[in-house]
Amino acid sequence: MDYKTVGHDIYRLIESLYPICRSITGDGFRTSMQILQKDIPLELHEISSGTQVFDWVVPKEWNIRDAYIKNSRGEKVVDFQNSNLHILNYSLPVNRKVKLAELKEHLFSIPEHEDWIPYRTSYYKENWGFCITQKTLNNLNEEEYEVFIDSSLEDGHLTYGEFLIKGEIEDEFLISCHSCHPSLCNDNLSGMAVATYLAKHLSQKKLRYSYRFLFIPGTIGSITWLSLNENKISRIKHGLVIACVGDPGKMYYKRTRHGDAEIDRAVSHVLKHSGDEYEIVEFSPYGYDERQYSSPGFNLAVGNLSRTPHGRFPEYHTSADNLDLVKPDSLADSFSKYTEIINVVDNNKKYINTNPKGEPQLGKRGLYSTMGGRKDASNYEMSLLWVLNMSDGQNSLLDISERSGISFSSIIDAANALYEYGLLIDLQ
């Protein structure tokens, strides 16, 4: 696989998704899924408004066509056509004249960055509003403004995309990304695009685990999926929530609620051996949809692997999270780290040494030097010895790799060689 090419492909997918005004429901979300369907056979689900999902109710469907604020001279001072961030997401339809004072109660800006438009939502409380730059706000005068929002909030559906790649076993690896943000690139288009390419890549490989990809609206989407798929949840053995994987920052991993689940150890192993800077933090119940997967009733081993995480880059949830913030190289690197991690988990089997009493005679099989007296064993010989010694059915290849300090790929090579000579058998 040419990672350089992949980076550019992923970037182009982000470009095509960028202009669309997404929300947790509505046509923007649907259109986005259709774009992904060009790359992967995503199955779309439509869940009716009003459906009870645990403690929540699927909300009405929101769609928007146009919105603006005109001043008394009829000039559009804010125009949804310029940026879909201008509208408070889930704004009710409005068409009236208001004084500045009243208008200001519905305006959101960022004083510290006067050229940036903030991203704000009001999904669960009926409201209307505009998000504008501080500069625009400063230029508003004491006059009457015409406020126009051509939106609808009506019974409809919540849409989500799902793609299951069946592996050798039914146990699953979950990759979940929220896909509900409008024109924001790092959060969350980078996650959607990298996940799409991961799915595309994995669907061409022979896999042990089954891989489930979810493209869902944040919070309500994961709650909805969990509520409607309770019978499948116990199959999920590992999972990663993906978002903010396009900026040039170092990788950042938030552990699962378990703290040392297999996925935690696999991520940690790959990052440690990457030679790149990274940061690993403990679980906390704030963040993305890992909050829901990690709720005590499910307690799934789902971590969150990003680059600079939400809230830690100034452009987060503003118009500055645009196509300049994400880089093909960073996207390629994220893609590469994810595939390596998946490779570790997928191959992390336990073997049994068929010759457990003393070492088998490797020399006669051509696996070990026949010249004695040398100072050290070769790295390959060390891998063989470690795999033989630790393969008592208790230790997985990752355990062996971690205990020996030898990279997972070397350990796998050794295990494969020993397996071919019948010196190992598979535990499963």
Added chain:
Amino acid sequence: MDYKTVGHDIYRLIESLYPICRSITGDGFRTSMQILQKDIPLELHEISSGTQVFDWVVPKEWNIRDAYIKNSRGEKVVDFQNSNLHILNYSLPVNRKVKLAELKEHLFSIPEHEDWIPYRTSYYKENWGFCITQKTLNNLNEEEYEVFIDSSLEDGHLTYGEFLIKGEIEDEFLISCHSCHPSLCNDNLSGMAVATYLAKHLSQKKLRYSYRFLFIPGTIGSITWLSLNENKISRIKHGLVIACVGDPGKMYYKRTRHGDAEIDRAVSHVLKHSGDEYEIVEFSPYGYDERQYSSPGFNLAVGNLSRTPHGRFPEYHTSADNLDLVKPDSLADSFSKYTEIINVVDNNKKYINTNPKGEPQLGKRGLYSTMGGRKDASNYEMSLLWVLNMSDGQNSLLDISERSGISFSSIIDAANALYEYGLLIDLQ
């Protein structure tokens, strides 16, 4: 509660106890208990001399009225009326003339501090003696001395004070202080006085645990109590031995024999969040009555929380451990730390999230902001999320506080709010 006032009240109680000559038995101990009875309804127990208590026997009762050494000119060179430390505690009655050489075998002084009188005892080996300053010792001449000790050592009783504050449950928190030292302020009047005010304070509160206060002679007192109350011992879930809590040094905690009992974690939590300096050390079987509570046959989770601990301040067990060494501010701070620790333990319950699948929708209950897109959750929101996520019946509020890094008081506030909305139920 006004801690400033409490510090002065505690100090005044120490002042009133200071002049009395206490020992492990006798009227000095009884009188002291009667003074405490003005503040708390202490129950006094009288155990007969000769009672077998495990490997020990309750000793004869000792009382003393007067003692002196006169030189050949009839001048009192040492006088019990000046300091009750002058007498070797538990000295037999004596009335005879002795040469200097013989007298010296019965004299104890501190060469390094020539103005201080040491505190010495001989409870379990019959003897007599005087504790004097090095200066006095240096001034003794080769002449005959009249030695007079008007004491009695006869069958009688060992006295101890006990006060049980009944809480919601029968499980107990033990606060134990030795009360057998004569005029020594930090060790042990500070412990007696702070314990008295803790008892007074707790008896006005609604409590989950029952709180047992013991005012006992050191070693033989705890052994006697344990021996006579074996049926109650299993109720003791937590405990602290209190002494040396009046000096200006930092707090010092010796862990229980368990090492990480709930009381150990509660003390550690409070000290860590106090912002003050402190020191925590591992259990060792030397020290105060925690030695007895922690004997392998009982193995109670009893720690020892002091300021500068026994043997670490030069005035320890000398006449310099006087009213100048203890400070109202330090007493108030010790009182405050103890009440905080008790508050943690008393409230350290486990709850169960009634809505464990996904997060409950906090916004519709007014517990969470309905405006989406902000950078971070508020501290209060974080506390709510942590309590919900961890309340699976396995984690106590202290567990949640420690894992989240959020103070126990914030976690309690969140738990109470969630409890009110029916989002938590009590595990008990």
Added chain:
Amino acid sequence: MDYKTVGHDIYRLIESLYPICRSITGDGFRTSMQILQKDIPLELHEISSGTQVFDWVVPKEWNIRDAYIKNSRGEKVVDFQNSNLHILNYSLPVNRKVKLAELKEHLFSIPEHEDWIPYRTSYYKENWGFCITQKTLNNLNEEEYEVFIDSSLEDGHLTYGEFLIKGEIEDEFLISCHSCHPSLCNDNLSGMAVATYLAKHLSQKKLRYSYRFLFIPGTIGSITWLSLNENKISRIKHGLVIACVGDPGKMYYKRTRHGDAEIDRAVSHVLKHSGDEYEIVEFSPYGYDERQYSSPGFNLAVGNLSRTPHGRFPEYHTSADNLDLVKPDSLADSFSKYTEIINVVDNNKKYINTNPKGEPQLGKRGLYSTMGGRKDASNYEMSLLWVLNMSDGQNSLLDISERSGISFSSIIDAANALYEYGLLIDLQ
């Protein structure tokens, strides 16, 4: 025991073993065992070539009488009589003339140390060769050489020595040393010689464990022993592989596969309290015969305690590992450390406090000062208190020593005193 004398005795034993040409089979090995039999009643075992031992087969027996290379002028340029390292160990018999080019394929030297002869073997692939200095190699000219090796490789036996010292119980402590190297002093004559003196020393003592000493050829010897003694293996509770114990370097311990077995803790305790520098590393499946004892089918708790370990000193497996490299003082120190470790393990029992409720009254038994009020307990009193407090049947004396920070010898003294007074009973 006078350790100074022991060091010199051990050194003299090395001197007597040094000239012999040992291999994994043959008369050199037998002669060496006979020398050891002057000190300890070693039992010799002879195992026929061709015997199947797990995945291996006992090889043919190799013996050598003479070998040389003569140049065209009939001068011996390499002569086995000068150093038995000159011959590739297990060389086939040869008697022919060869050109330099062909000869060079059978020559081994060390370019970095041009005066040193390397040690090389070819046990399991038939071959012949000479190990020579780089200087000799550089002086060889383009001429014809006469190559002569008077060796035999025929069906015969593999020899090993074994000595079992029976203790109070059948559980065993294994001391194993490979004894197959020719004239190499640190690796492995130092191990053989120290082990011999350990066996001699232990056979004069009253011991709890039984001690099994094995003097075996490396790898094939331990595999052979394990294969022929499977019924005895479960008795081995602790073990140490000994080699490289004569150089002046610091002690170096490689942990067992278990990582924290009793032997690991005993070694660590002794090294920590020695005041000397030392290094402890984790287990790895490379090294000496601990590789075989630690194979997953046996998983014995066998560590490797040396001074500078194999491969870490430049003289390793060269003619420079000679009588100058090993020192009587280092041998004595190794002997001393081994005896201390054995002492810890042999005495590491669990006791039960017969008076577990409260402390027993030590004063009335003369074990504790009867004068009260002192600042601290004596070290001896602290040992008594620790042993009493921890002797609940869960903690061994080593556990108590580690937790208290008090040396094992002090803890043993305290335990013996308490045992005499009936305050402890033996758990076994």
